Amino acid sequence: MAKNNMEINATLGSVSIKQKKKTSQWTWYIFLIPSFLGIILFMVYPIFESLRLSFYQSNGTIENFIGLDNFKTVLTSGPFWNSVWNTFYIGIFQILITIPLGFIFASLINSTARGQNFFKVIYFLPNVTSIVAAAMIFAFVLHPEMGIVNYALEAIGLPAPKWLADPSTSKWAVILLAVWHWIGFVIIICLANLQAISAEMYEAAKIDGASGLQQWLFITIPNMGGTFAFLLITGWIGALQRFNEVYVLGGPNGSPARSIQTMGAFIYERGFTGFEFGVASAATYIMFMIILVFTFVNLKVSNMKL
């Protein structure tokens, strides 16, 4: 009898533990409710709605199904391909200049004992200021007649370009601004990773008689592969979405002569000044695909594990 009682008690106990586990499982979902409400409403729904819209002719109120016509419109549109070209042109040079330059400066900062913190603060400052304010300042800094850049160029006898006033140089004005704004980020990420390389490797090389430059070339650079890959990917994702600074410098159509209109600006122009939601959605999806393909290729090329 006593034994039986004990058994019953034991099974009762295990049932209540199980029940407790179940209820506690549910409380975990409550923790996630706000975030997943956000994901469903502001991520999942828009992505699918955008896809649907790309098959419709729509101005926000009237919708007609037109199949793939929007995609045809976008893919045969000169301004669209021009915006793709501009986006890639600015992005490529921004990345090609900023990553090596930022890495060199990060290495210099890392190897000087004096003023490390001071340089970190100074170099990173442009990155925290809003790109909108930065673009506004650069319109003056790069002004052909009264800007400081051309003043300095002329002072040392170099030709002074017209920068944003001339379609053939305006992209370089945006590139300069982009390099200025992004380099602090590159430096900080490089610094964090430079300091993670083990000191033992350098010591071993020193014993073998490697010079500072040799250590940098054969130990530091190979060890930074992952960092460069990360910067390449984030750099591309940012570059492909470029909008803020080109809008401030050239308006929605990227003047002069659409020379700095990016893909983002093209979408904005079609969607919110022309109210062609269908066309803009199709362009958006094409851009989204470009970003996805590019990120994937970058991941493969750089051999990075996510």
Place this chain on the structure above:
Amino acid sequence: MISTMSHKKADKITTSVKFVILLIFGVVLMAPFVWMVSVGFDRTANISMPFPPRLIPEELSGFNYGIVFENGRLIQSYINSAIVTITSVAIGVSSSLLAGYAFSKGRFKGKKLLFIVVLCTLMIPMEPRLIPLYKLFNSVDLLNTFWPLILPPLINGMLIFLCKQFFDQLPDSLREAAQIDGAGEFKIFFSVYFPLAGPIAATMVILAFIWSWNDFLWPLVVLNNQDLHTVPLYLASFSLENGTSLGGLTMALATVSVLPIIVVYLFLQRYIIQSIALSGVKGE
């Protein structure tokens, strides 16, 4: 002996050379800021930009700043930005703390899958969501209010990720002790782990603050009413209207607009730099 001497000397020279290079490049990076402040204080710059450029204003005056503040639209945009930033940061950080904690300490079905979903959101840019979100807020008649700027930051994959990593470092034994005392999951979170989350909460607040304060494209789309413009929107519209005329005024305006971020940055730079390096994600 001689060779070590010359070696030391060479070392000293390279160190100085490095230092000088860093200093020169630092000056180049700072030049736009310095020039901006100087032109803003230059009385004559309001009529035409001083040429050749000068660092010390010819006629030092607060004239341009006076106009910037008198106009009132800058102050209005400051207030708007403050409302939007504070509320969106509060909402975003709270929801991310809850989710990050659940992903770290929780045991429930579908945890891995749900976390992958969160990570996927990191790869979804704003652009493909722009028009549907615009239509969504239009359909509930919330365009030209602050709600479209406050609600979507509810979800922020980066913050959830950072938060999960932080809670992963905290021991599970704290939970077990509290469980034995009979505390429920919410009680454990709020009385045991939440008080320990100070450092990560500060990081999240800083990151979310910078992202929200500097956000541009989405506010541009949803706020047509000038009275609701945030600081970047006011700057952009001023810049598009006036181009490169009104140099002194533009520079004074730019100075005032970047001031809060720069002040916050100079006070918290150690943490900001750390958290950016940690998260590896910048917001624009």
